[in-house]
Amino acid sequence: MLAQAVRRLALAIPTLFAIIAAAFVLMHLAPGGPFTSERQVPHEIERRLEAEYGLNLPVEQQLLRYIFGTKERGGGLIRGDLGPSMTYKDKNVGDIIAEGAPTSAILGLSAMALALAIGTFLGVIAALRQNKSQDYLIMALAIAGVCLPPLVVGPIMQLFLGVQWQLLPTAGLHRDEYGLRYLILPIFTLSLPIIAVVSRLMRASMIEALRSNAIRTARAKGLPERQVIWRHALPIAMLPIVSYAGPALAGVMAGSFVIETVFALPGIGKQFVLAAQQRDYTLVMGVVLIYSFLIILLNLAADLTYRALDPRSRTA
Amino acid sequence: MSDILIDDTPQPLAVKGRSLWEDARRRLMRNPAAVTSLYVVAILVLIAVFGPVLWIHKYDTIFRDSVSIAPTWTDWHILGTDTEGRDMVARLILGLGISMLVGLAATIVALTIGVLWGAVAGFIGGWVDDAMMRFVDVLYAIPFVFFVIVLMTVVQFDDPVLNLVLIFCAIGAVEWLTMARIVRGQTLSLRQKEFVEAARAAGAKPLQIVLRHVVPNVVGPVVVFATLNIPVIILAESFLSFIGLGVQEPLTSLGSLLSAGKDQMTTAPWMLIAPAATMLITLLALNFLGDGLRDALDPKER
Numbered sequence: 001m002l003a004q005a006v007r008r009l010a011l012a013i014p015t016l017f018a019i020i021a022a023a024f025v026l027m028h029l030a031p032g033g034p035f036t037s038e039r040q041v042p043h044e045i046e047r048r049l050e051a052e053y054g055l056n057l058p059v060e061q062q063l064l065r066y067i068f069g070t071k072e073r074g075g076g077l078i079r080g081d082l083g084p085s086m087t088y089k090d091k092n093v094g095d096i097i098a099e100g101a102p103t104s105a106i107l108g109l110s111a112m113a114l115a116l117a118i119g120t121f122l123g124v125i126a127a128l129r130q131n132k133s134q135d136y137l138i139m140a141l142a143i144a145g146v147c148l149p150p151l152v153v154g155p156i157m158q159l160f161l162g163v164q165w166q167l168l169p170t171a172g173l174h175r176d177e178y179g180l181r182y183l184i185l186p187i188f189t190l191s192l193p194i195i196a197v198v199s200r201l202m203r204a205s206m207i208e209a210l211r212s213n214a215i216r217t218a219r220a221k222g223l224p225e226r227q228v229i230w231r232h233a234l235p236i237a238m239l240p241i242v243s244y245a246g247p248a249l250a251g252v253m254a255g256s257f258v259i260e261t262v263f264a265l266p267g268i269g270k271q272f273v274l275a276a277q278q279r280d281y282t283l284v285m286g287v288v289l290i291y292s293f294l295i296i297l298l299n300l301a302a303d304l305t306y307r308a309l310d311p312r313s314r315t316a
Numbered sequence: 317m318s319d320i321l322i323d324d325t326p327q328p329l330a331v332k333g334r335s336l337w338e339d340a341r342r343r344l345m346r347n348p349a350a351v352t353s354l355y356v357v358a359i360l361v362l363i364a365v366f367g368p369v370l371w372i373h374k375y376d377t378i379f380r381d382s383v384s385i386a387p388t389w390t391d392w393h394i395l396g397t398d399t400e401g402r403d404m405v406a407r408l409i410l411g412l413g414i415s416m417l418v419g420l421a422a423t424i425v426a427l428t429i430g431v432l433w434g435a436v437a438g439f440i441g442g443w444v445d446d447a448m449m450r451f452v453d454v455l456y457a458i459p460f461v462f463f464v465i466v467l468m469t470v471v472q473f474d475d476p477v478l479n480l481v482l483i484f485c486a487i488g489a490v491e492w493l494t495m496a497r498i499v500r501g502q503t504l505s506l507r508q509k510e511f512v513e514a515a516r517a518a519g520a521k522p523l524q525i526v527l528r529h530v531v532p533n534v535v536g537p538v539v540v541f542a543t544l545n546i547p548v549i550i551l552a553e554s555f556l557s558f559i560g561l562g563v564q565e566p567l568t569s570l571g572s573l574l575s576a577g578k579d580q581m582t583t584a585p586w587m588l589i590a591p592a593a594t595m596l597i598t599l600l601a602l603n604f605l606g607d608g609l610r611d612a613l614d615p616k617e618r
Contacts (some may be wrong), residue, residue, distance in 0.1 A: 015454065018454045019457045023458050136349075144596065147600055151575060155581055159581055247456075254459065257555075
């Protein structure tokens with residue numbers, strides 16, 4: 001298993017470079033550049049700036065420069081340098097991401113943890129009460145959870161929990177002992193759609209797991225029902241959740257534009273969308289890189305967890 | 317001689333074998349949630365198609381004397397007007413139509429690319445399959461937002477309708493990846509199934525095998541994916557509206573209405589409640605219908 005993990009990670013490096021190249025070329029297809037905005041820079045200055053960042057070169061040379069750096073100044077991706085930002089003067093992409101990534105990562109991780117706990121529990125209950133009122137109620141709630149976008153749910157919760165009932169702070173982030181309270185609403189809003197997906201997946205796979213021969217055997221040998229469900233059926237039923245949760249976690253950890261905007265949080269999701277709109281090439285590439293890396297890593301983690309949970313692969 | 321040969325063998329009794337589709341339809345009709353959803357979706361489609369003609373106000377008529385008024389019977393503004401003084405019912409009907417159109421068109425784009433890509437990869441197999449799916453993997457690892465922003469800015473039209481088509485294509489061009497994976501997986505596993513082998517052994521022609529054994533097994537997941545994908549696309553479009561890349565004024569979508577409504581939440585709540593309720597009903601119905609179809613089309617349930 002370890003050997004396979006190492007091989008997968010080694011294979012991930014060319015994939016990562018392919019992703020970088022694809023994203024780089026795609027981005028340069030879009031018209032305009034970081035310095036061709038409304039800011040009315042004189043033409044000569046604009047050209048000086050473009051030369052400074054190498055934007056006057058052909059795309060493939062820019063890509064090489066981005067990955068390997070330049071002779072005079074060094075840098076480049078292979079030395080761990082994500083380059084200077086093109087819209088924030090005097091700031092490196094590395095610094096900008098280091099500022100925003102912790103917030104996004106904490107939000108994403110907590111939202112996923114919350115969603116897995118609630119979603120799994122709801123899914124199991126719905127499966128055990130299949131086609132009874134509890135089942136219908138839980139599934140209706142789960143579907144409703146994906147039916148309203150966070151850009152509506154967020155402001156509604158701010159209005160009621162924050163403004164009208166004064167229970168929780170509505171926006172911003174404070175790094176003190178009350179800091180956590182500022183994260184409750186964004187984490188909950190972010191986790192709602194994930195709860196919905198997890199509970200639906202869980203219900204379906206739990207129903208299937210309860211019909212399996214392994215569970216019939218467990219019941220036949222007289223195990224108490226609670227043990228049958230939580231010790232034997234749950235690991236089998238968790239398998240689809242594991243496959244789903246890997247890439248989904250990468251998605252939420254790379255930041256959510258809506259959540260970060262609505263709750264005024266300094267994460268990388270907001271930076272990313274703004275950067276893409278302003279053609280801040282290096283900043284966009286930096287976030288794409290983080291996202292792709294997370295996707296590859298978490299997919300691998302999901303596969304390994306899958307193997308660990310799947311009883312069929314245990315003997316191998 | 318042949319004319320005296322009277323066919324006196326009794327006609328086989330009309331024991332009509334139920335086709336797969338008949339079976340699926342029966343199962344669907346037994347599911348109350350799915351049937352209700354089917355009617356709700358049908359009604360919503362009718363409203364979206366005929367609503368603009370039947371409703372007395374137009375979506376872009378501005379009533380200067382009644383800006384942001386609450387629901388009232390005066391002038392038939394039964395859902396009020398928005399901040400520009402346009403009738404909310406008319407805008408809601410248009411928004412519903414455009415959201416459904418975006419969902420449907422983008423799904424068709426995604427289906428076309430995805431089914432072709434996945435089926436070709438699955439059928440040919442070998443290094444072609446490897447290369448094609450590696451390509452999908454690479455695109456998968458690029459964030460959705462990035463894709464759409466780039467695609468939407470590469471081409472830009474002044475014509476709002478062309479821009480709308482662009483949104484379909486941009487979203488569809490992202491969503492096909494999942495479809496390709498599903499279809500490839502199905503094709504691969506079906507090629508080796510015993511019933512396909514049995515059909516081949518019984519002398520069925522390749523076309524017959526594909527139509528009677530492979531297609532019914534692929535169509536299920538594809539139809540389900542399509543139905544469940546429409547809500548996802550409608551939500552994606554609302555996200556685009558939020559970042560200002562969605563449907564352009566004076567056209568509107570449920571997402572744009574929600575986005576505009578949430579800013580007036582405290583002063584003019586009707587501008588949020590009506591679109592939110594419409595969105596909720598539409599997506600609930602589509603989701604229940606998709607779930608019902610999944611249960612109905614599952615060959616294991618026969």
